[in-house]
Amino acid sequence: MKRSAQPERGNAVQDGRTTKTEERSGRSSFSGDYAISEDTADFYGDTTREQSTRSAKAARQFKERGSIAARITRSVTTPMIPSHSRVKSNQTYKPKGREKKTRHDKLKVYREVYLPTTISVGNLARLLHIRLERLQRKMEAHDMGRLSSYDHILDQELATFLALEFDYNPIVDDEIAFDIYPPPAATDRANLPPRPPVVTIMGHVDHGKTTLLDTLRSTSVAKGEAGGITQHIGAFSVPVPTSSDDPKTTKTITFLDTPGHAAFSAMRARGASVTDIIVLVVAADDGIMPQTREVLDLVKKDAGKVGLVVAVNKIDKPSADTSKVETALFAEGVQLECFGGDIPSVHVSGLTGQGLPELVETISILSEMQDVRAETDGQVQGYVLESKVSKGMGPVATVLVLRGQLTPGTHLIAGTAHGKVRVLKSPSGSSVKAVLPGTAAVVSGWKELPKAGDEVLSGSEGDVKKALTNRLRNAEKAAMMEDVEILNQRRLEEREQAEALMNSETIPEVEPQKEEKKELRIVLKGDVSGSVEAVEGALQGIGNHIAGVKIVSTGVGDVSESDVLLAKAVDGIVVAFSVNIPRSIEALAVEKGVSSLKSSIIYELMDLVKARVIDLLPKVVEKKITGEADVLQLFEISLKAKKTMKVAGCRIINGIIEKNKMARVIRNGESVYEGKLETLRHLKKDIMEAGKGLECGMAFAGWDDLREGDLVQSYQEIEKPASL
Numbered sequence: 001m002k003r004s005a006q007p008e009r010g011n012a013v014q015d016g017r018t019t020k021t022e023e024r025s026g027r028s029s030f031s032g033d034y035a036i037s038e039d040t041a042d043f044y045g046d047t048t049r050e051q052s053t054r055s056a057k058a059a060r061q062f063k064e065r066g067s068i069a070a071r072i073t074r075s076v077t078t079p080m081i082p083s084h085s086r087v088k089s090n091q092t093y094k095p096k097g098r099e100k101k102t103r104h105d106k107l108k109v110y111r112e113v114y115l116p117t118t119i120s121v122g123n124l125a126r127l128l129h130i131r132l133e134r135l136q137r138k139m140e141a142h143d144m145g146r147l148s149s150y151d152h153i154l155d156q157e158l159a160t161f162l163a164l165e166f167d168y169n170p171i172v173d174d175e176i177a178f179d180i181y182p183p184p185a186a187t188d189r190a191n192l193p194p195r196p197p198v199v200t201i202m203g204h205v206d207h208g209k210t211t212l213l214d215t216l217r218s219t220s221v222a223k224g225e226a227g228g229i230t231q232h233i234g235a236f237s238v239p240v241p242t243s244s245d246d247p248k249t250t251k252t253i254t255f256l257d258t259p260g261h262a263a264f265s266a267m268r269a270r271g272a273s274v275t276d277i278i279v280l281v282v283a284a285d286d287g288i289m290p291q292t293r294e295v296l297d298l299v300k301k302d303a304g305k306v307g308l309v310v311a312v313n314k315i316d317k318p319s320a321d322t323s324k325v326e327t328a329l330f331a332e333g334v335q336l337e338c339f340g341g342d343i344p345s346v347h348v349s350g351l352t353g354q355g356l357p358e359l360v361e362t363i364s365i366l367s368e369m370q371d372v373r374a375e376t377d378g379q380v381q382g383y384v385l386e387s388k389v390s391k392g393m394g395p396v397a398t399v400l401v402l403r404g405q406l407t408p409g410t411h412l413i414a415g416t417a418h419g420k421v422r423v424l425k426s427p428s429g430s431s432v433k434a435v436l437p438g439t440a441a442v443v444s445g446w447k448e449l450p451k452a453g454d455e456v457l458s459g460s461e462g463d464v465k466k467a468l469t470n471r472l473r474n475a476e477k478a479a480m481m482e483d484v485e486i487l488n489q490r491r492l493e494e495r496e497q498a499e500a501l502m503n504s505e506t507i508p509e510v511e512p513q514k515e516e517k518k519e520l521r522i523v524l525k526g527d528v529s530g531s532v533e534a535v536e537g538a539l540q541g542i543g544n545h546i547a548g549v550k551i552v553s554t555g556v557g558d559v560s561e562s563d564v565l566l567a568k569a570v571d572g573i574v575v576a577f578s579v580n581i582p583r584s585i586e587a588l589a590v591e592k593g594v595s596s597l598k599s600s601i602i603y604e605l606m607d608l609v610k611a612r613v614i615d616l617l618p619k620v621v622e623k624k625i626t627g628e629a630d631v632l633q634l635f636e637i638s639l640k641a642k643k644t645m646k647v648a649g650c651r652i653i654n655g656i657i658e659k660n661k662m663a664r665v666i667r668n669g670e671s672v673y674e675g676k677l678e679t680l681r682h683l684k685k686d687i688m689e690a691g692k693g694l695e696c697g698m699a700f701a702g703w704d705d706l707r708e709g710d711l712v713q714s715y716q717e718i719e720k721p722a723s724l
């Protein structure tokens with residue numbers, strides 16, 4: 001980064017007066033201890049950054065003007081409004097949704113984003129970590145709709161303005177902003193070669209997704225890759241005849257082979273949609289269920305981009321009622337072909353294979369209509385479906401290629417992992433020379449393990465290294481900013497509490513200190529990164545406000561010595577999903593007192609973890625009433641050495657009352673005393689217990705305020721485990 005000496009560097013954290021950060025965030029009461037990162041402080045103190053930006057200028061203007069209005073409307077000063085926007089310069093300009101400043105706004109730490117001199121709309125959305133549609137909506141709201149197509153190149157003025165709108169501190173610096181982006185969409189799409197469609201099978205639990213995929217996979221292997229041993233790599237291809245006259249010409253369909261694929265959700269969360277067609281599986285004997293609706297919502301959100309085929313499954317079952325399912329789907333707004341709409345529905349049995357050729361044919365026809373095409377040359381763009389460390393091959397990832405041709409020797413970047421392709425393997429395990437768009441292969445040669453869901457892009461060796469350095473720095477910075485935000489939040493809360501105390505006229509009662517939430521700290525290991533992500537998500541949800549799960553680290557591969565040592569260091573446990581704990585490591589865990597949980601069934605693992613979290617909860621103590629007595633009369637009895645003692649004459653009305661057991665005294669419906677029943681007498685004799693109907697004398701140790709009309713209840717305390 002080009003940077004000059006900073007005379008005011010860091011003053012925001014040092015002096016006690018209003019800082020530049022405050023000017024920017026409109027904060028005035030929150031001064032000296034507001035934490036900002038060094039670079040942020042640097043930025044606010046900056047007067048001479050060589051590649052200075054519009055926002056830096058704006059920050060200086062705010063400083064010079066010093067008016068509160070200027071501080072609050074930091075992103076809306078005239079210089080920020082692009083000349084081509086229709087907002088007139090003398091018009092008061094208020095971005096939507098900015099009127100009210102919430103507490104959350106006060107706490108926001110504005111994150112830096114490095115922008116290149118020019119950037120496409122699509123790439124700006126990526127840089128700002130927002131969906132393209134959101135950016136486009138914002139542009140439309142500011143009358144920039146005509147500039148908002150994915151490929152439109154924005155100049156730095158406009159990009160800076162938009163970054164400010166999303167609460168970033170934009171800094172234009174081509175060197176630091178350098179990254180590898182996917183190639184722009186081809187202008188002559190119709191001339192591109194067709195690629196196999198990518199199909200995802202989704203639906204409610206137990207409606208038969210896995211069975212359907214297994215049957216499809218085994219038939220495809222039998223047909224297409226005779227003799228090959230199919231592997232679960234996250235995707236597989238099914239050959240289908242084309243609609244051309246030559247029966248020998250075939251094409252393929254690529255199925256993502258894990259239902260409700262974890263990588264798929266990760267990709268969606270990042271705004272990328274890799275699937276062309278979704279097959280919605282609905283069991284004919286069960287009908288529409290919650291996850292069926294979730295899939296329909298998903299398709300609705302991606303309307304126009306994703307095709308839908310309904311597979312009414314389990315038609316071999318006597319209880320199957322296909323028309324009932326179809327009518328219900330139609331009632332949900334699914335325009336099925338059988339009701340005159342355009343969404344095909346196919347009746348299948350994943351178990352017997354009935355209807356599967358029709359399903360494949362329907363997908364094939366739909367994909368022909370979608371006309372999916374992609375470049376087979378130029379830059380490679382794809383997504384990681386699975387990744388793991390393989391014995392002998394090191395980190396490997398299944399990559400679904402969507403554009404370009406992946407060949408050995410290609411330099412790749414995916415998230416913050418990079419590498420040079422060494423070997424490419426097909427689902428049958430054989431080496432392949434090239435992977436074309438719409439197909440997947442296992443790729444080795446990674447220096448680090450990429451994550452499921454990450455976008456894979458190719459570039460020159462130098463570009464990949466440069467982009468990697470920048471991505472790593474950005475990731476580090478983002479993590480640091482998160483810490484800063486948490487720190488600020490904590491400090492603000494402490495300050496608010498202190499202020500509330502000083503302002504209140506009466507001295508408030510000191511609230512008892514809240515007990516800290518207990519944590520079951522977990523070092524999680526799994527077989528592939530997709531499953532680790534899924535298990536992590538599932539385990540994190542376990543617990544309540546008293547005790548819960550904290551995932552300390554995650555990783556792919558067998559449990560190792562360092563996992564055990566880490567668990568020991570954080571006083572946690574090791575959780576192994578579908579991986580081994582080698583004997584020597586198990587012995588080490590025993591030696592270190594680290595316990596481990598292991599399963600390859602996610603629900604089983606969740607139950608085991610849940611039981612451990614329950615152990616952290618305070619036990620529930622239940623009181624079981626064992627006897628009740630009415631106090632009828634009080635009298636004094638003489639003891640040795642001229643001492644007397646007050647004894648209550650009682651009648652047992654229920655159960656048994658025992659000497660030396662706990663009892664409570666109920667007066668006017670409220671418990672007024674609890675303690676050990678020290679004295680229990682019948683006539684002049686000490687007795688150990690008194691049963692229903694017996695009249696006896698009672699007294700507690702150290703409390704002699706029993707009164708006529710009181711009810712004495714003896715009880716047993718029973719400890720029970722808490723539940724979640």
Ligand SMILES: Nc1nc2c(ncn2[C@@H]2O[C@H](COP(=O)(O)OP(=O)(O)OP(=O)(O)O)[C@@H](O)[C@H]2O)c(=O)[nH]1
Nearest residue numbers: 204205206207208209210211313314317349350351
């Ligand atoms: N009779 C019949 N049973 C089926 C059919 N398809 C699946 N099943 C059975 O339904 C049960 C659930 O099938 P899965 O394939 O595991 O269902 P799934 O949707 O993948 O389930 P999750 O992975 O838990 O979401 C299993 O017992 C299958 O044998 C079918 O076409 N006919």
